[in-house]
Structures are given as structure tokens and as C-alpha cells.
Amino acid sequence: MNAVVAIDNRLPSMEASRLSTLERLVDGLGPAELYWIAAWSAARAERLQRGDASTAVAAKAVAGQLTILYGSQTGQARRVAAQLHARAEAAGLAARLVRADAYPQRELAKETHLVVVISTQGDAEPPDDARGLVEFVLGKRAPKLPGLRYAVLGLGDSSYPQFCAIGRQLDDRLAALGATRFAALGEADVDVDAVAAPWSDSTLEQARQALGTSQPARVATLQPVPHRATHTREHPFHAAVLDNQSIVARDAGRDVRHMELSLEGSGLSYEPGDSLGVWPSNPPALVDQWLGVLKLDGEQVVTHEGRSLPLRQWLSRERELTRLSRPLVAVLADAAGDDELARLLRPDQSAALAALMAEHQPIDLWRRHASDWSAEELVAALRPLVPRLYSIASSRKAVGEEVHLTVGVVDYVAHGERHWGAASSFLAQAGDEQSLPIYIEPNERFRLPQDDARDIIMIGPGTGIAPFRAFVQERRETGARGRNWLFFGNRHFSSEFLYQVEWQAALRDGSLHRLDLAFSRDDAAKVYVQQRLREQGRELYAWLQEGAQLYVCGDANRMAKDVNAALIDIATTHGGHTHEQAREWLSDLLQQGRYARDVY
Structure with a gap:
């Protein structure tokens, strides 16, 4: 049901055609989005009502614009930056929100007020969408920035030794380039909001003072009729378990589950490449x-x-x-x-x-x-328990009001005691009568190409296969014209070939064009996906030169690095590049969005 508001009758009327257009634009939006639009509209109206001074104000707003840049791997930095942007506009500030890989680097020298919200991945790695920006700012080509005032919020995980390293590096580097902090560096752990919320409050106040806006914009009084809230990280949907089965043999030595959850009545939607957030309970x-x-x-x-x-x-x-x-x-x-x-x-x-x-x-x-x-x-x-993200293993076009997961269960003995994973054990034990608190985490950089004639190459060993099951389902349902090439690896062919029957069917019906496999424990010599990549290097490089998009999903600490090294070797062997040229070629693919990674 759409939200209904009582509007002050003293407000000027609107032409029927414009009102109809407005109603179509806001149809389906939730309360939070509608309130954001209301605040933004009120701020815009206040600026217009300043009459003869509007031109001068507009010029000042452009010169004093607040740019909010974000670099995000899992969506947390994007969420925090978007909230800050909405609040800045509601406070009457001229603000823009830009993902790091969409930011024209030449504009950095022209900025006057800048906020950077950026995560650190693994061992001091920037998120994929910010690699180019980080390299630019830390590199020799970065301009001097004496006219810039800035603030940095770093997001990280203190289970890694170099906690928030990228945020610290950017904060230090901007200061070295002559810029001045208008808010202190913030460092948020996995319980992001514990730091991000007060940091955002302080930073927004400092920005308002720096930009000459001491009071938030006046917002027209709107009285909403009660409306069902959109399900989010803070307000998850409780999804019924439809299926929960092991998809490895009993003698595999570890359990991998295929799970199917109902989204009926949730209002949630997702695209292939998105993740499902799960709020677990400890075993x-x-x-x-x-x-x-x-x-x-x-x-x-x-x-x-x-x-x-x-x-x-x-x-x-x-x-x-x-x-x-x-x-x-x-x-x-x-x-x-x-x-x-x-x-x-x-x-x-x-x-x-x-x-x-x-x-x-x-x-x-x-x-x-x-x-x-x-x-x-x-x-x-102890730190607060936070949700876990799982790559979605289904296409809604294929499964309807459901969402599927591929879950590797953490359950092992070490130091003489049994150990468990929090979320994987929680999911493994979920029965048919149980519902699970979940939400959708969009992943904008891990999407199928808009051009359905473009070829795709998917590299997903182990449970990294999950999003590629969704990709192949989606391409089958939409009749995509591009070819699909999958690299999959695991320990044993006979016991751990995940979704084997589905891949064989996909090869038969033409929705999968090539399948290369690597099973590391079936022979004396261990074979991994990166070796299969090198073996098929000539054709793989040809596909990429012809415009194919490349996707990698799985372990960040070893597999993703090994695959990256293999791709550089392929470019030097089959593309005639030097090692440095190959690195630049791969970095360029990343910046174009033709090399996308969902690694964890």
C-alpha cells in the first residue's frame, strides 16, 4: 500500500499532469525514501524562495559543494555514505554522492570540501571500486590540495592486523598534499554504526559550519498514514526455510548446504550478484x-x-x-x-x-x-554479533519468490576442541519450521553486463560457485546471446562437484558453453583453478580482447590473489605485455567494470 500524506491546503496547487507524473515517480517507494524526497524538496524550495539572491547563492553552493566519495566491497561504506548524503541535503547543503570508480580524478584539485568513506579489505587492500582512486591519491600524480578541507571514515575488521589501513593512508596522504581536516579520522569496526553514527553527526555539523549552513532546512509538515516498513539490515525479514540439504557426499569431510528461503510477502527483490545478509545466533x-x-x-x-x-x-x-x-x-x-x-x-x-x-x-x-x-x-x-553476507545462488526470474544460498559449514577440531562457525552452523541447523532473519545487500559492481550479447567468464571454486548459478539461470531465462564460460574447482570430483547435475544440464541446453574443472585432491599433483586458467590462457585472453567480462568469487586471501597472478601471466604470455603492462591492463579491466570480484 502506498503511503498517504495530508498536505497543508495553504500550499500552492499543482497541475494535474505534473501531479500524475510525480505520483508515478514515487509509486512503490518506502517511508524512508519518501521522507528523504520531502527533505530534499524543502531544501530546494527554501533556496528558490531567496529571490534576487538566488544566483549568488547558487554560485556559492557550487563553490562550496560537499562531495561524498565512497569505496565499498560489501556495501557497508556505501550505506553509511548514502545516509550521510541524505542528511547533508536535508540540512540544506549542496552535496553529491559519488562511487570512487565513477569519480573524475581531475576534479580532486577543484574540491573544497570532501568526505571519504572507505573500507579496508583483508591485508590492507582497498575495495575494488576504489583501487584506481587510492592509487591516484597515493601516487606521484596527485595534485597539491591547499584549498581542500576533508574528513575520512575508514571501515574495517579488527580481526585483521592492519585495521582500517586504507582509511589511515588516505587521511595521512591528503594532509601531506596540503589539505586540512575538518573532522578527525574515524575508524569503524564490524559494528559499523557504533562509530559511524557519532562520526557522521560530528562531521555533518562541522560541514554545516564550514559551508555556512548553521541550521537544517525547514521541512514541510507531512503526516504519514502507517505503512509497512521496508525490510533492511536493521529491520530484517523472517524468511521461511523451504529446503536445506547437503550437496556433497557423506564422505566429503565437510558439509556444504543448498538452502532455499521464501521471500513471499517480504517486498524484497534482488539481482544476480547481490548478497543475502543473515543475522545468526551462535551455536x-x-x-x-x-x-x-x-x-x-x-x-x-x-x-x-x-x-x-x-x-x-x-x-x-x-x-x-x-x-x-x-x-x-x-x-x-x-x-x-x-x-x-x-x-x-x-x-x-x-x-x-x-x-x-x-x-x-x-x-x-x-x-x-x-x-x-x-x-x-x-x-x-566482546564485540557485538554482526550479520554475515552470502552470495545469492539464484535468479528471481527462475525461482520466483525465493532466494537460494550455497553455504560451506564451518565445523572442525583444532587445539583438541571442536570449533564452529556462527552463521554457517546456524543455517545448517535450520529446519522446515524455522524462519531466518535476512535482508538483501546489493552489489552494484558484481552485475551481469547490460549487453546480453557480451560473453562472460566466471571463476568460482568451492562455494564461490554460488553467484554463477544465479548468472547462468538469469542468462537462460532472458535468452542472452553471449557465451558463458565457467571455471570451477574443489577437492574431489566424486564427492564435492557442487551442482554437477545442473551444470551438465546447462551444457546440454546451451546455457553454459564451456566448463573447466580443477579437483585438487584426486591426483598426486594438486590442480587448482589458476592452473586451468593458464592452460586455457590463449583462448581466455582472446575472449577478453573481444570484450568478455570476467568474474571471480571466493576466498580473498589465497584464491583471488592466485587468480590475479595467473591473469597477469596470461597477459604477458599471450598478449605480449611486460609484467607492469599486464598489471596495468588488468587494473584497467577492473576500472571498466569488466573484471569484477566478490571475494571474502
Whole structure:
């Protein structure tokens, strides 16, 4: 049902044709979007009502425009930047929102007020959509910027040693180029809003003062009729489980699930390449481990930041139990008085810290570095539990009001104890009678080409195959004319060839044109997808030279880097490039959007 508003009768009337056009434009928008339009319209009206001074004001607005740039891999930086942009416009500021790869770099020298919201991926890597901008700003061609006032918000994950490294590098570099901060550097952990919200408040206030707007724009009074809210990260939809089955053999050694969830009644939509956000609960057995190791009572009520819950509920639904972070290591080292653990926090020990965080869960450190903890201290020390993102494995054109996932279940023994993943265990145990809190996270840079005659090359080992199942379904349903080439790899052909029957059917019906496979444990010599890429290098390079788009999905730490190296080798071997030219060629494909990565 569309939102209905009561409009002040004293407002001037609108021609019927224009009103009809306006109604068509806003049809289907949710309350948040309609309120944003209302605020933007009010700000525009106020500027127009300034009469004879409008020309001077317009000139000042252009000269004092606030540019908000974002670089985002998972959508968090985009979300924060979009919220800041909407608030800036509602406050009467002239502001524009630009994705980093769409920003004309020559304009940097002309900027007067700039906000950058950017994430750091893995080991101090920029998001793919910001690689070009970061290289430009950090490089020799960056201009001097004495007239620029700026603010940077870095997003990251403190489970990586170089937390928010890209944000720090940009903040330092802009200052070195002569620019002046109008807000201090912000560094947000996975609980993004805990830092992003107050940072945005402060930055917006500083921007308003710097740009001469001390008060927000007046907004016309609108009285909305109650309307069902759009389902978002903050207000997820509870999706019924339609199917949950293992798609590997019993002797595979690990479980991979195919899941189908109902979106009926949600109003949610998605495109191939988008992700599904899932709000998990920690496994009950893991919660029991924590209570046992720390000798705490799960029924004890703990009050933290104004909320009172039993400790078991804090640990089940509210706190991160499976991912280590640098701050947590520091807190534990201090509580235990452990010099060896504290030593890992030194800058020269970053490799050792990275290894610790990759190989251990928090409970492992609590076992090894014992100390007394109260329930209140534990809840305060642990990070909030945050949603997990899964690449969507279906096309709505093929499955209707459903969304499908491919989930690798984390369940293993290490250091003499059983370990679980939070979200994957939560999903693996979901039964037919259960509903799961979910939302859609768009991925603008991981889309099928608009030209359906363009060829695509998909590289997705393991569960990285998920979005390419969606791609092939979509291209089949739309009758796309371009060819589809898939590279898939896993450990064993007989037990871990995910969606084998579907790929064989796709080859028969022509919706998949080529399939190259790499199973690393079937022979004495391990074979991975990057080796298959090199073997097919001549034809792969030819496809790319003819305009094909290239997609990679899966592990960021090893696979994606190995694939990137293989592509550079292919360009040097079959394209006649030097190594540096090959790197530039691949970087150019990335900037064009013809080399897209969904890596994690």
C-alpha cells in the first residue's frame, strides 16, 4: 500500500499532469525514501524562495559543494555514505554522492570540501571500486590540495592486523598534499554504526559550519498514514526455510548446504550478484563451552549499555564468539598479565598476530591465558554479533519468490576442541519450521553486463560457485546471446562437484558453453583453478580482447590473489605485455567494470 500524506491546503496547487507524473515517480517507494524526497524538496524550495539572491547563492553552493566519495566491497561504506548524503541535503547543503570508480580524478584539485568513506579489505587492500582512486591519491600524480578541507571514515575488521589501513593512508596522504581536516579520522569496526553514527553527526555539523549552513532546512509538515516498513539490515525479514540439504557426499569431510528461503510477502527483490545478509545466533554448544571455561552462570542477568539480558542470551544472539580481533587480544593480554600475548600487538609482530587470529577462535585464547572474568566484564569485552553476507545462488526470474544460498559449514577440531562457525552452523541447523532473519545487500559492481550479447567468464571454486548459478539461470531465462564460460574447482570430483547435475544440464541446453574443472585432491599433483586458467590462457585472453567480462568469487586471501597472478601471466604470455603492462591492463579491466570480484 502506498503511503498517504495530508498536505497543508495553504500550499500552492499543482497541475494535474505534473501531479500524475510525480505520483508515478514515487509509486512503490518506502517511508524512508519518501521522507528523504520531502527533505530534499524543502531544501530546494527554501533556496528558490531567496529571490534576487538566488544566483549568488547558487554560485556559492557550487563553490562550496560537499562531495561524498565512497569505496565499498560489501556495501557497508556505501550505506553509511548514502545516509550521510541524505542528511547533508536535508540540512540544506549542496552535496553529491559519488562511487570512487565513477569519480573524475581531475576534479580532486577543484574540491573544497570532501568526505571519504572507505573500507579496508583483508591485508590492507582497498575495495575494488576504489583501487584506481587510492592509487591516484597515493601516487606521484596527485595534485597539491591547499584549498581542500576533508574528513575520512575508514571501515574495517579488527580481526585483521592492519585495521582500517586504507582509511589511515588516505587521511595521512591528503594532509601531506596540503589539505586540512575538518573532522578527525574515524575508524569503524564490524559494528559499523557504533562509530559511524557519532562520526557522521560530528562531521555533518562541522560541514554545516564550514559551508555556512548553521541550521537544517525547514521541512514541510507531512503526516504519514502507517505503512509497512521496508525490510533492511536493521529491520530484517523472517524468511521461511523451504529446503536445506547437503550437496556433497557423506564422505566429503565437510558439509556444504543448498538452502532455499521464501521471500513471499517480504517486498524484497534482488539481482544476480547481490548478497543475502543473515543475522545468526551462535551455536548452543559453543555458548556452553564459554560458560564452562569461564565458570559463569548463563541465567545471570547482565546489564550493558541500558539493556538487561541473561548472559546466555548475550552470548547466543548479541556477542561475537567466533572471530578474534586485535582489541580483544589486547584486553585479554592485559587481564591475564601475559607478556607473550601482549608482545604480539607490537608493529613488528603483525605476521605473528595475523597467524594467531587466523588459526584461533576467542575461546582458544581464554583456555590458554586464564584469568578471572565476571559476566559483566565478558559482555563488555566482546564485540557485538554482526550479520554475515552470502552470495545469492539464484535468479528471481527462475525461482520466483525465493532466494537460494550455497553455504560451506564451518565445523572442525583444532587445539583438541571442536570449533564452529556462527552463521554457517546456524543455517545448517535450520529446519522446515524455522524462519531466518535476512535482508538483501546489493552489489552494484558484481552485475551481469547490460549487453546480453557480451560473453562472460566466471571463476568460482568451492562455494564461490554460488553467484554463477544465479548468472547462468538469469542468462537462460532472458535468452542472452553471449557465451558463458565457467571455471570451477574443489577437492574431489566424486564427492564435492557442487551442482554437477545442473551444470551438465546447462551444457546440454546451451546455457553454459564451456566448463573447466580443477579437483585438487584426486591426483598426486594438486590442480587448482589458476592452473586451468593458464592452460586455457590463449583462448581466455582472446575472449577478453573481444570484450568478455570476467568474474571471480571466493576466498580473498589465497584464491583471488592466485587468480590475479595467473591473469597477469596470461597477459604477458599471450598478449605480449611486460609484467607492469599486464598489471596495468588488468587494473584497467577492473576500472571498466569488466573484471569484477566478490571475494571474502
